[in-house]
Amino acid sequence: MNRRNLEFGCGIVVVGLVAGVAGVATTLLLHAVEHLTYHYSFGSLLEGVTGASPVRRAVGPMIGGALAGLGWWMLRRRVEVPGLSATIANHRPLPRLPLTLDAGLQVFLVGSGASLGREGAPRQFAAVLGDLGTSRWALTPRDREILLACAAGAGLAAVYSVPVGGALFAVRIMLKTWHPRAVGAALITSSLAVAVASPVTHAAAPLDWPNPQLSYLLTGFALLLAPLSFGVGLAFNRIMDLARPAKTPTSWLLIPAIAAAGLLIGICSIHWPELPGNGKSILTVSLDSGMTLTAAAMIFLLKPIITAVFLRAGAVGGMLTPALATGSALGSIVALSINTWTEHPVSVAAVSLTCAAGVLAITQRAPVWAALFVWELARPPWWVLLPFLVAATAAHGLRVLSERRNTAQAK
Known part of the structure; x- marks a missing residue:
């Protein structure tokens, strides 16, 4: 050697x-x-x-x-x-x-x-x-x-x-x-x-998988969720890109700006305590099926907006878990809507994480990694990795097709 x-x-x-x-x-x-x-x-x-x-x-x-x-x-x-x-x-x-x-x-x-x-x-x-x-x-x-x-x-x-x-x-x-x-x-x-x-x-999974009754039809359903994940992932990236300052803020205005962002999320947390932090609380509640449809919709709207406010104020932080939380809230909206209007309920936990994998695949441009990362966070049964992969790769495929079409139109 x-x-x-x-x-x-x-x-x-x-x-x-x-x-x-x-x-x-x-x-x-x-x-x-x-x-x-x-x-x-x-x-x-x-x-x-x-x-x-x-x-x-x-x-x-x-x-x-x-x-x-x-x-x-x-x-x-x-x-x-x-x-x-x-x-x-x-x-x-x-x-x-x-x-x-x-x-x-x-x-x-x-x-x-x-x-x-x-x-x-x-x-x-x-x-x-x-x-x-x-x-x-x-x-x-x-x-x-x-x-x-x-x-x-x-x-x-x-x-x-x-x-x-x-x-x-x-x-x-x-x-x-x-x-x-x-x-x-x-x-x-x-x-x-x-x-x-x-x-x-403790080398434990950050999220507790609730072990719901699942069907292999979830894999086919993941294909239907891919366009939603694709759209939300693109919107999330666009909002964050618009929010980031062109130059890193260095003036004393950083202090009141980030304090105001903190006050905003603090006031919102009085009604939605899941909002503070990186997004783990939203993922936890999604897996526990602990959100109402109205709460899921509000969290879905507020999480990316407040994240963008912190970026605009000059703060620095990761985008992985905010994107995951936004995708998870989207999945909760879909699952809770289905369970409200049909007699064939779906697993809120499984649909939430499937959408989270799809959104993360778009925001990070890495579908295989997104699916495996989401799976490791909760560690459900091995076969549940398949719908995560389907949602992530299908959403990523839609992004590739969209970019190719835009490139062709530009020429």
Whole structure:
């Protein structure tokens, strides 16, 4: 074994271990901020929000938004925080301290109730720790790119206990390759990260599958859901693109802007306690069939809008779980409508996750990863992966056809 392969192999182990540490650190910080914001000791965020007073629901996210805005204002005045994916792909040095501080602010804001995903923070922190742990080794630029992308995917895997989903995120979304060297590294690092984080996450699926009575006809129904997922996924992307500022905000106005966004979601949470946070509460209620049709419709409308408001205010966060939550609310609307007007009920949990997989496939342009990621989040029976794949690939196929038609018309 030559030196390059030896150091690459050691790098895989180091990256997997430190990504697990990053997952543990961001998870503990998130839970601490959630408990502080909503003043509860045990249970989920949804239970904490539900048990909090209306004043605390409204004021807590506002204070958290103001503090996060203050942190970003102080950080961005001094340094630029680059995008992680572009920095890795272009083989540029990682600015470790800015990325770490930015990750901490993301977790703090999401923990205080912001409608953003928390998955960006562990990806950034894991990549920083992976870069720090392998910086003195004589890695080629390509090997370094693979290891840092694997670190980001393993950070995602650690916080959600999704080893395959984390590996595929690194391979298909960050590296865009099926090269055996990258696939093997991604699988090992994500598995190690999940194992390291297991004392905190317990390696359990984030969502509880209710084990409903299902029919294989769900696979055919997934084809009918694909156009809905396609439309909602495109609309979600369009709303987020319009909301993102052309330039990263650096003025003191970040503080009142993000505080106002926090107040908005705080007021909305008085009536819909599922809204605060990254979207896990919406997914949980969808799987429990705990929403009314009216509540599902309101959450479906409000989740992307409030997420866009936070982006417009200058906040930074992930889009995976907000997109998942929006798709899940769409599925709840479809299932609850069918169950209201027909005598042949369908599983709200299964339809919700099927739509979530379809929407995620559109927002991330990765249908196979979307289906597997959604499956790992709840871990239903193996065959339920098939309708997830059908919905995701069919929705993605519609997107490809739409883009080809638009290209042909442009010519």
